[in-house]
Amino acid sequence: MFDKVLIANRGEIAVRVIRACRALGMKTVIVYSTADRLSRAVLMADEAYCIGPPEARKSYLDGKKIIDVARRSGAQAIHPGYGFLSENAAFAREVKEAGLVFVGPNAEAIDAMGDKINSRHAMEKAGVPVIPGIERPSFTKEALKEAAREIGYPVMLKATAGGGGKGIRIVHDEKDLWQAYERSVGESEKAFGNGTVFVEKAIEGPHHIEFQVFGDKHGHYVHLFERECSVQRRHQKVVEESPSPFMTPELRAEMGEAAVTAARAIGYDNAGTVEFLVDRHRKFYFLEVNTRLQVEHPITELVVGVDLVVEQLRVAAGEKLSFEQEKLAQTGHAIEVRICAEDPDNNYMPDVGLIESVILPDGPGIRLDSAMAAGLEVTLHYDPMLAKLIAWGHDRAEAIGRLKQALTEFKISGLRTNVPFLGDILRDERFVAGVYDTSFLEHFEKPPLRQDVFDAAIIAAALFKHVEGGGRKLAGSGKGGLDPWKSFGRVRGARRL
Amino acid sequence: MFDKVLIANRGEIAVRVIRACRALGMKTVIVYSTADRLSRAVLMADEAYCIGPPEARKSYLDGKKIIDVARRSGAQAIHPGYGFLSENAAFAREVKEAGLVFVGPNAEAIDAMGDKINSRHAMEKAGVPVIPGIERPSFTKEALKEAAREIGYPVMLKATAGGGGKGIRIVHDEKDLWQAYERSVGESEKAFGNGTVFVEKAIEGPHHIEFQVFGDKHGHYVHLFERECSVQRRHQKVVEESPSPFMTPELRAEMGEAAVTAARAIGYDNAGTVEFLVDRHRKFYFLEVNTRLQVEHPITELVVGVDLVVEQLRVAAGEKLSFEQEKLAQTGHAIEVRICAEDPDNNYMPDVGLIESVILPDGPGIRLDSAMAAGLEVTLHYDPMLAKLIAWGHDRAEAIGRLKQALTEFKISGLRTNVPFLGDILRDERFVAGVYDTSFLEHFEKPPLRQDVFDAAIIAAALFKHVEGGGRKLAGSGKGGLDPWKSFGRVRGARRL
């Protein structure tokens, strides 16, 4: 096992990995950008090295600097978290060449799955069902039109590299096709340094269901059941749950087997996720493999009773998988929501500023994975996700109840967040019934407000105005100065009343 | 089931009960003293009624006022939490007579167990082993000496009413006997309004091991295994764990059966705890029954996978126990520590003041039961316990590791707490080995400090002085005014360097 591990990430996932290292008695080294000097991860790690300015390209994406820190600090392994360099095969290779261990799958597996075209090929060959589609290194306008016609609208445009919804567009009409393609290419070039985009059949009203898989360096493969991730906005997951309310035992067995087949086919040797689309007839299609730890891994941990990050470190160190497929089972139900500094009533505009104070939920069945604390500044440089709130219950109803209560308790002063929006999702009839697909948020409407809550809000607002006085400042804030976001709130938000 | 429940308590347990009510869709009514106007419980409850000044006698112990609020608010049941009126049979009767439900056992069971002498009789009769002892309504000096001689020193003096370590004294020598007796009587009169104290054999080096039991109104009784509570200071529990590292499967079966026997013998019909002393040869003696929810109930919840407060409410509403003895099992290991505003380096002197900010631990396996938040004032009126931090792990080592890490993360600005002391306990060799009895804390010494941590502390202290300047104020505090505790810190603390 390792004595010392470098964590090449930030935010909640860096904190999560530090905790796993501590559980194994390993020292931790964090690298950070100047924007993260006072982050929880820097304060919690045993060693901290500043590797550059806030821009990710010059810090968290600078593999050379990170490997250099690993060398200087004597770390034997690098955990990339998710995002940043986690699915960068070149980085994984450089780490290995530097005599260090990359805590993730081998570079070849990343390569094989990093490119959507290659991964489709590999999966077709292994007998895993894929979505009909057409792939080219690049398309001319005409070739693209032809391909889309052949497949039939609506079609999806997808970056072959990367994930997280970046570079993905759905096109319903030929007139929007070329513009959408150009944007996908642009986004994907910027995000992944690779502008290849392919076109495939869009499956309408599908479920996004993924399977957690794990392989080791000794040829063992298991899956840890599914996660239902159909509550998405612009292909960004918002709420995840396990088990999926759409799942049947037969489908689970079939998909689990397909997931393990996928892992085996590419010699996968760490934690990974096989994403599927499942149509309304419960026919499933391979989507992609995320060759890293997933943001939503805690729901699997709670339902299956494992520590995936600890297992990642063990397996990376060459140990055999401690999981045996026959002994793995799902117990109870877990749901995760992603707490973000954004305004769902205003096009999900990200919010920035100082976290003045927080009230965090706790109690039975509640898990919080966060790097949030009063006194921290949320900036525009990184993802607006502040924390993941996860509830476990004996059954789905209990999990929803606990999560709803926890969201009611969750209070962040100083930033606008999606906390009430997440609570609204949990109150939605379709969500409560467990009957929803990836179009859920497109048709989402806030559930009605109780009259007494409305009346209290009106009184509270008047009293607030009375106590805090003039309205042209951000009341409660000790800060002066103009915040550009404020004017946005006024100019745009005023009409959303 | 109930529509609305009144919670006759404060602090973390009031919050815990509110959450359980929410899980069941019940409305909550909180009563509060003026000191608790801005407490989490008052903010979280659906309805809040001020019932008096901070003194418990005029608020949380005033049963008449509380029953009146229940009537006015339309609550059908009263949950007493722990402490305050939770083991007051007269109150339980008054609640029933008012046509309301007391969420706890029937008044007769409380009566039977509330008095240590009666409970000894009942247990002896039921065949549960008890500690040899002598009981009188009151002792003369001579009669007391005689009784102690007959039993043999050391002897324990114990209040027949109440628990929580109040009114308990161990006496090793006849010369201290009478003074100790008078103090016990005095304390017990003040605490419970009943000055009866009895004398029994002191079992040296014993384990304090208790069994969670549950009965319903239909004659069903189960136990939910043990909690090891031997880490005590002045009979106050500090750290609890389940399972007990001292336990054997045979002893567990035997004690579990005795616990159920005890519950059945008194017709017990809600959550309760049967406390035992276990000597070094694993011979066990009945100690007492706590006829209420126990502070440390979460470790049982985590290991057995149940919600005890939800079950309390269900059973109080007349439902049958949802637990079946054969289906109950212990999974993994859980440890709880009690976070208190006190100074373990200065005779555990309680600390008071404003909680300026908190960093709360979270992540896998961590549960926090708290009513703590930045902006809350901790006063002298109530118990100094701020929160309970609980860690679950697949095994004891993992639970210790997670809890140690969580304590390292836990930061409360503005109050002195026992957080580092609790971490020191978890680092103690005997604790880590699981070899300790109730004398553990008497012989406790802080584990050695790592040189690098010491060096960093020295540098940090100098820098702090440099940055914050003059030392005669409480740096970092925005408050002026003299705090009487400060002078104590100086006068007494200075010599503890």
Next chain:
Amino acid sequence: MKYVVEHEGEEIEIEVHETEDGNYEIVRDGHVLIADFKKIEGSRIYSLVVKNRSFEVLMRQEDDLVDVVSLGRGLRLRVESERERNARLITGAGGSTEGEIVKAVMPGIVVAVNVAEGDVVESQQAICVLEAMKMENEIRSSVTGRVLKVAVAAGQTVNAGDVLVEIGPPDEAV
């Protein structure tokens, strides 16, 4: 003091008087209530107790808009004192439906501009695409109107607060 709280076009008048014991007398539609309203220090959380009903309320104010979160539900309200409201109505300032100045809300790069000067835009129509935080954000018009001015071009870097596009009423001459 009188306040006007507006929600989805509905205006509610609330009168607030301070009582001697530190509480507030609230008058709404002729009904009188006593409100116990207190702030949690160092936060933007308030505790409101009215007729023994307890509400924990998180507030966030930006200009005359107040976001209120209570019992897990969120509500965006416009709150003005009666005086402020009268002043606004007399001067005709604020809350206009006559047009919009669309500003950059964060530093970023203009990826595309979808409108030209003189174009008529619908409410919610995409005006331009701004890349920031590694995401492309479509900036939409919140009014129906005519584009008076396009202040940026694709490829341009903008700072927060920079004007992107100015939109006037649909019938305004260009």
Next chain:
Amino acid sequence: MKYVVEHEGEEIEIEVHETEDGNYEIVRDGHVLIADFKKIEGSRIYSLVVKNRSFEVLMRQEDDLVDVVSLGRGLRLRVESERERNARLITGAGGSTEGEIVKAVMPGIVVAVNVAEGDVVESQQAICVLEAMKMENEIRSSVTGRVLKVAVAAGQTVNAGDVLVEIGPPDEAV
């Protein structure tokens, strides 16, 4: 600036110089270190990074004593500037072993007084019993000495800060 940090009788001298980039140069026993030391706003938490070792430090100061908690461990230190220390040594003030004035630390009731004027008390000997927070607290002497004055009697109610007992050096005449 020079500071003296005392721990269990051991005195450690630390020299602090501010560097131009906002860090600190630390000199201890002739060794020089660069320390990056920053406060988390609104808290008493500081981040100390020295030679890439990171320490999150929670501080609590009362007079010249500083409680330092880092990596889960606690340490009570006396910290003085060199000037303060010199002043103290010259005037002979503070930190004396010559006696103690024992004060009530909270409002409560004196349950028992175990010593009388003129008694010799050992360090850690119980002096009186104070009931507060529903618990009886034994108040102990932290010095060995002779009781100069008993200021309270059993049954008396005391406020925080009230003197309970004064203890002088063992050889002092009464």
